[in-house]
Amino acid sequence: MNDCLFFGSNQFPKLIENEPNKIRKPIQFKFENENEKQIKQISTSFSSTIFLFKNGKAIEYSSQNYSNPNPSKIRIEESIQKVTVGGDNVAILTIEGNVFTRGRDINYKNPKEFINISSLIEDKNDRIIQDIIPGAKSIYLLTSNQNAYGIGSNYNGQLGFDSEKLKKTEKPILMMKNVSKISSGNSSSQVFLLNLNQELFVSGYNYYGQFGLGYTIKERKINKLTKIQNIPKGKIIDIQCGTNNSIMLIEDENQNENPKRKLYSCGNYRFNGFGKDENTYEFTEIKSSLFENDDNILDFSVGFSHTLILTSKGKLIGFGNNSYGQLGIGDTKHQLIPTQIEVPKLRFNEDISNYHVLCGNQKSFLYYSPSLSFFPILKKI
Structure with a gap:
């Protein structure tokens, strides 16, 4: 069974027929091809939506090709492990650890052709890629050696280098070593790098204080990797970025069984879940009775300007x-x-840990994927 719910801007007229342009309540997303039995992952942004299936094949719906709403196959010879869509860029991670990308910020001369950017890393011993993360106009690579690389636009310093000296690069450049996680967003120009010691470094666009550096640091651009000093206590599980805000998921390390998870946000007030008419320059907890007590945060996603949360009791927020x-x-x-x-x-009673939420520019998904696990699985409550 292929459970997938969709709501928001209807960019799939052939699949969601007789529906308005704005789908205001979740409805079932149905695929035309019977071979598309099991979703492994979805990635969506301004330019397109890509569905990756368990068989390692992927299809893409282009938001710019209204004359032909049919999907096109992603033609990569190797089996696909992960897909990402940025503002204008697409990145494909294969089972072999290679990364193929296309887009004008990566390959200006032939923006519609895929190129293997992992093969462009100067250190040949560092070309096996473990993870890929999209930015609005950049792509980040995490290698099997725990090194972080960036490629694409550096206009806001989002590659960790002075934007006046380096505007963009068409080859991956080393940003930092000993990295455990890279976080950004498909509509954002900011990046977070978490090292193996749980120290958090940031670089890029900071106009609304979306790095959580505090009320005394309000530079519009952070042109070099800067360490955040005041991180909420606990283990950082994930960070996701909107255009003007960032949201962090923290796990309480003092609890052994079903540790409590909390969300912290900073940046523009409208997108932070606080209901405040002001920017927040430090990571501040998002509190709600909807995920208090014995309920816990299972998955979350940050889009261009909205956020979705899935709890361990099956609440979608x-x-x-x-x-x-x-x-x-x-x-x-x-x-x-x-x-x-x-x-x-849906099949929440079977195993809710196999459900995932995804926010795009003007659309949202809730889908079932037992092969995908962003966070450690929580026990059912």
Whole structure:
């Protein structure tokens, strides 16, 4: 069974027929090809939406090709492990650890052709890629040696180098060694690098204070990797970036069984879930009765200007911009605080840890994928 719910801007007219341009409540997303039985991962942004299936094949729906709404196959000879879509860039990670990308910020002369950027890394012993992370105009690579590389635009210093000296690069450049995780967003120009000692470094666009560096640091650009001093206590599980904000998931290390997870946000007030009419320059906890007590945060996703949360008790929660119905609450009114979303009955009772949420520019997905695990699996409560 291929459970996949969709809501928001309807960019799939052949699959979601007789529906308005703005789908305000979650509806079932159905694929035309019977071979597309099991979703492994979805990635979506301004330019396209890519579905990766368990068989290692992927299809793409281009947001710019309205005359032909049919999907096109991603033609990579190697089996695909992960897909990412940035503002104008697509990156493909294969089982072999190679990364193929296309886009004008990566290959200006032939932006529609895939090139193997992992083969361009100067250190030949560092060409096996473990993970890929999209930015709005850049792509980040985490190698099997735990080294972080960046490629693409550096206009806002998002590659960790002075933007006046380096505007962009078409070859991966080493940003930092001993990295455990890279975090950014498909509509953002900021990057977070978490090292093996749980120290967090940032670089890029900081106009709204979306790095959480504090109220005394308000530079519009952070042109070199800078360490964040005041991180909330606990283990950093994930960080995701919107255009003007960042949200961090922290796990309480003092609890052995089902440790509590909390969300912290900073940046522009409208997208932080606080309901405040001001920017927040330090990571501040998002509190809500919807995920208190014995409920826990299982998965979350940050889009251009909205956020979705899935809890261990099966609650789907959203807040932020809702102009296209991307919060799935039945209208197009913005929500500045976490709000519960009604969803059709799926297979939550089977194993909720196999469900994942995804926010795009003006759209959202909730889908079933037992082969995908962003976070350590929580025990069912």
